[in-house]
Amino acid sequence: MMTNPATAVPIAKENETPERLTYPQRPRWQSVGLALLNWLIPGAGYAAVGDFLRAGILCLIINLIFAIGLYLDGYLYVPSFRLGPEFNIVAILTLAVQALHGGGTILLLAAAEVGGPLGALLVRDPGAPYSDLGAFHLLVAGGLNYVASARLYDLLVGYEEPKPAPKNRTTTVNSTFENPAIHHASSTESNKEEQK
Amino acid sequence: MTYGWVMVSSLLYLSLSVCLVISLLDTTSKSRFIKETVRRWCKFLLGLAVIALLVQVLTWFG
Numbered sequence: 001m002m003t004n005p006a007t008a009v010p011i012a013k014e015n016e017t018p019e020r021l022t023y024p025q026r027p028r029w030q031s032v033g034l035a036l037l038n039w040l041i042p043g044a045g046y047a048a049v050g051d052f053l054r055a056g057i058l059c060l061i062i063n064l065i066f067a068i069g070l071y072l073d074g075y076l077y078v079p080s081f082r083l084g085p086e087f088n089i090v091a092i093l094t095l096a097v098q099a100l101h102g103g104g105t106i107l108l109l110a111a112a113e114v115g116g117p118l119g120a121l122l123v124r125d126p127g128a129p130y131s132d133l134g135a136f137h138l139l140v141a142g143g144l145n146y147v148a149s150a151r152l153y154d155l156l157v158g159y160e161e162p163k164p165a166p167k168n169r170t171t172t173v174n175s176t177f178e179n180p181a182i183h184h185a186s187s188t189e190s191n192k193e194e195q196k
Numbered sequence: 197m198t199y200g201w202v203m204v205s206s207l208l209y210l211s212l213s214v215c216l217v218i219s220l221l222d223t224t225s226k227s228r229f230i231k232e233t234v235r236r237w238c239k240f241l242l243g244l245a246v247i248a249l250l251v252q253v254l255t256w257f258g
Contacts, residue, residue, distance in 0.1 A: 151221040
């Protein structure tokens with residue numbers, strides 16, 4: 001595949017699918033906004049940049065996990081943040097990861113606050129047999145939504161993963177450190193051979 | 197379905213979902229997406245099996 005030397009962004013030929021996913025770059029503030037939109041509604045950020053297929057699949061996968069979590073009586077537990085005997089760091093971290101599914105978390109917290117039919121539908125019993133497994137589903141949904149949002153941000157600001165070092169090195173590191181002249185001499189010889 | 201089977205089903209479903217999402221965010225072609233998902237899922241399950249085995253062995257000494 002060809003690469004644009006100025007931007008190092010792969011240029012796909014016609015009818016050629018690029019191996020890595022790339023999006024046109026956007027300003028940083030816009031990328032943050034789209035990542036936040038994706039945090040609120042999984043897949044919405046991808047839909048906003050026009051990648052509707054990926055958005056639909058993401059929305060389906062993440063929200064299905066969230067819905068199954070609710071079906072299994074998954075719950076959001078808001079722990080005490082005061083430093084004292086009731087302080088529980090695991091519960092706080094669990095809530096933090098669950099909250100990475102923004103829309104779902106806001107909906108559940110609002111349902112718990114409002115009560116009524118919505119509360120009866122969405123606020124589950126933490127003592128039910130599968131409630132911990134359900135809460136774990138909510139946790140996974142939040143984690144996956146974080147991965148999707150962070151990836152969207154990276155794609156929009158043009159972040160590229162560092163390439164791995166080439167494996168076929170001929171010069172050993174030790175010889176260079178011990179006696180740089182040896183390395184220099186050998187490289188000079190190899191240059192001469194190449195010139196021949 | 198018994199409690200244990202629900203747990204095992206959840207394990208398979210959630211691990212597959214994680215692999216699907218990661219592959220979806222990384223690949224562009226359909227064939228590569230399927231290949232990467234299957235490869236990741238197998239590695240994930242293998243890692244989980246190793247951890248499960250280790251935990252089981254440790255229970256014998258606990």
